[in-house]
Amino acid sequence: MNLLAVKSIYKSEMARFFRTIGQSFISPVISTSLYFVVFGAAIGSRIQEVEGVQYGAFIVPGLIMLSVIMQSISNASFGIYFPKFIGTIFELLSAPVNFLEIVLGFVGAAATKALFIGLVILGTAALFVDLTIQHPLAMIAFLVLTCLSFSLMGFIIGIWARNFEQLQLVPLLIVTPLVFLGGSFYSVTMLPPFWQTVTMFNPVLYLISGFRWAFFGVSDVSIGLSLGAIAFFFFVCLTIVWWIFRTGWRLRD
Amino acid sequence: MAAILQVRDLKKTYEGGFEALKGIALDIETGEIIALLGPNGAGKTTLISTICGITEPTSGTASVGGHDIQRDYRKARAMIGLVPQEINLEPFSMVEDNLHFSRGLFGKPRDEALVESILKRLSLWDKRRARVRELSGGMKRRVLIAKALAHEPRVLFLDEPTAGVDVGLRKDMWETVAQLKSEGVTIILTTHYIEEAEAMADRVGVIRNGQILMVEPTQDLMRRFGRKELRIELREPLTSLPAELADYEIELADEGQTLVYSYDTHADRTGIAGLMRSLNEAGIVLRDVQTRQSSLEEIFVDLVADSRTQGEAKA
Numbered sequence: 324m325n326l327l328a329v330k331s332i333y334k335s336e337m338a339r340f341f342r343t344i345g346q347s348f349i350s351p352v353i354s355t356s357l358y359f360v361v362f363g364a365a366i367g368s369r370i371q372e373v374e375g376v377q378y379g380a381f382i383v384p385g386l387i388m389l390s391v392i393m394q395s396i397s398n399a400s401f402g403i404y405f406p407k408f409i410g411t412i413f414e415l416l417s418a419p420v421n422f423l424e425i426v427l428g429f430v431g432a433a434a435t436k437a438l439f440i441g442l443v444i445l446g447t448a449a450l451f452v453d454l455t456i457q458h459p460l461a462m463i464a465f466l467v468l469t470c471l472s473f474s475l476m477g478f479i480i481g482i483w484a485r486n487f488e489q490l491q492l493v494p495l496l497i498v499t500p501l502v503f504l505g506g507s508f509y510s511v512t513m514l515p516p517f518w519q520t521v522t523m524f525n526p527v528l529y530l531i532s533g534f535r536w537a538f539f540g541v542s543d544v545s546i547g548l549s550l551g552a553i554a555f556f557f558f559v560c561l562t563i564v565w566w567i568f569r570t571g572w573r574l575r576d
Numbered sequence: 577m578a579a580i581l582q583v584r585d586l587k588k589t590y591e592g593g594f595e596a597l598k599g600i601a602l603d604i605e606t607g608e609i610i611a612l613l614g615p616n617g618a619g620k621t622t623l624i625s626t627i628c629g630i631t632e633p634t635s636g637t638a639s640v641g642g643h644d645i646q647r648d649y650r651k652a653r654a655m656i657g658l659v660p661q662e663i664n665l666e667p668f669s670m671v672e673d674n675l676h677f678s679r680g681l682f683g684k685p686r687d688e689a690l691v692e693s694i695l696k697r698l699s700l701w702d703k704r705r706a707r708v709r710e711l712s713g714g715m716k717r718r719v720l721i722a723k724a725l726a727h728e729p730r731v732l733f734l735d736e737p738t739a740g741v742d743v744g745l746r747k748d749m750w751e752t753v754a755q756l757k758s759e760g761v762t763i764i765l766t767t768h769y770i771e772e773a774e775a776m777a778d779r780v781g782v783i784r785n786g787q788i789l790m791v792e793p794t795q796d797l798m799r800r801f802g803r804k805e806l807r808i809e810l811r812e813p814l815t816s817l818p819a820e821l822a823d824y825e826i827e828l829a830d831e832g833q834t835l836v837y838s839y840d841t842h843a844d845r846t847g848i849a850g851l852m853r854s855l856n857e858a859g860i861v862l863r864d865v866q867t868r869q870s871s872l873e874e875i876f877v878d879l880v881a882d883s884r885t886q887g888e889a890k891a
Contacts, residue, residue, distance in 0.1 A: 409666065414664075
């Protein structure tokens with residue numbers, strides 16, 4: 324295992340994050356505050372409680388998941404697309420490293436950045452609403468697994484993308500709707516039966532539900548199913564990345 | 577001396593069916609400098625990319641220091657440094673960070689002293705804290721070389737290292753290459769500048785249409801194909817060649833002011849002594865005499881033209 328290579332990639336990716344640390348910190352704080360103004364204050368004044376939890380607090384796990392998923396994807400996809408775009412990918416391909424080391428470096432850094440932003444949102448939310456986390460270890464586990472899984476997905480998108488439009492395509496057209504319709508801002512039980520069934524096919528529902536359970540002890544689906552879903556998604560992404568490096572798809576000529 | 581790089585029947589066919597390499601065989605000795613010459617699209621960069629792991633070979637093998645580039649890629653690649661043709665650098669990164677990154681990527685621990693010596697050798701020390709985007713084109717190319725040297729490779733590939741750089745920098749690079757050779761580094765360079773190959777390379781490989789036409793010591797190639805010209809400047813111009821000179825391969829140039837005699841430097845008799853006698857007999861008075869050897873560029877053009885003619889004949 325070339326651990327020094329993993330460290331080099333990780334540090335170099337994190338350096339980019341630290342160069343724009345102000346931006347990285349301020350933008351999630353502002354967007355979270357805006358969500359609280361719109362959903363918490365405006366809508367929350369009409370919906371008092373959802374499943375026994377104050378609405379402002381109820382949306383916090385979904386809000387964190389929304390940002391963490393989008394950040395994981397955009398960090399990881401940009402992280403690997405940028406060297407492809409400017410040509411520095413040659414160095415990775417000609418270095419004595421295997422796929423796992425490259426993935427650990429890039430995905431590890433992307434997940435770290437997303438985790439940081441998730442924690443910033445959590446801190447900001449705590450300023451607006453009373454938050455109690457009933458299962459802190461499960462909360463961290465869900466957060467870390469989500470960061471890693473969606474960073475892996477972002478990594479795949481970054482390798483697949485041939486231009487900046489494609490880089491934005493999957494997050495905008497697929498991931499955003501899935502996250503919004505995955506119960507970020509409502510409980511699935513609030514939907515008519517037909518749409519409840521449809522929502523069960525949305526993989527993001529299982530993440531948000533499990534994450535919400537870690538906070539409040541209430542969930543739309545069982546915690547075991549949530550953990551199984553995220554673990555399954557993680558291994559599917561890892562297998563795809565392994566295949567990409569084995570075949571050189573969109574990387575090697 | 578043992579071959580540090582062995583290439584056997586290496587083929588590369590791209591998805592569209594284009595055959596970039598058609599069974600390349602090449603042995604490169606430890607510590608030598610070999611220049612690969614060839615026209616655009618000849619397969620030079622594909623050959624380098626395949627050995628370095630950027631391009632997958634379709635068939636054939638290559639090994640570096642006895643390590644197969646596919647089965648034992650870690651050991652093979654650890655020995656290789658690559659300076660690509662394009663200036664591929666992250667614009668916002670700092671110069672010295674680039675070197676630390678490259679070294680780490682190749683599994684070597686951080687070494688401030690080594691990075692300092694490389695940066696100083698390439699006149700980049702003053703720019704170590706500069707962002708890449710602030711550097712000139714020539715400086716960026718130096719950074720690429722510095723990065724390739726950061727993990728102390730034993731084999732260095734330079735893919736057109738001096739394309740688009742000024743004469744001063746080119747000479748600096750030649751010196752760097754000579755120094756690396758003295759340290760035992762094997763260097764494979766591709767170039768369009770024949771004078772570069774002539775000045776630096778121990779051997780020259782000519783590549784065209786994905787095939788190696790020949791690999792020869794630079795001096796042998798010069799001797800084998802090099803013809804010399806004797807240019808005789810006359811005091812009085814001639815309107816036609818006198819009968820005494822009819823037996824010589826000679827031409828009138830500069831409106832009769834110069835006689836140009838071509839000869840083979842390695843023939844048993846160059847004919848120069850006889851020519852001088854004949855000139856004397858014809859009563860021709862000389863003003864100046866010069867000799868000029870054909871450059872590698874001319875040899876290369878002849879070689880490629882020959883192979884093209886042969887190819888057309890076969891077709």
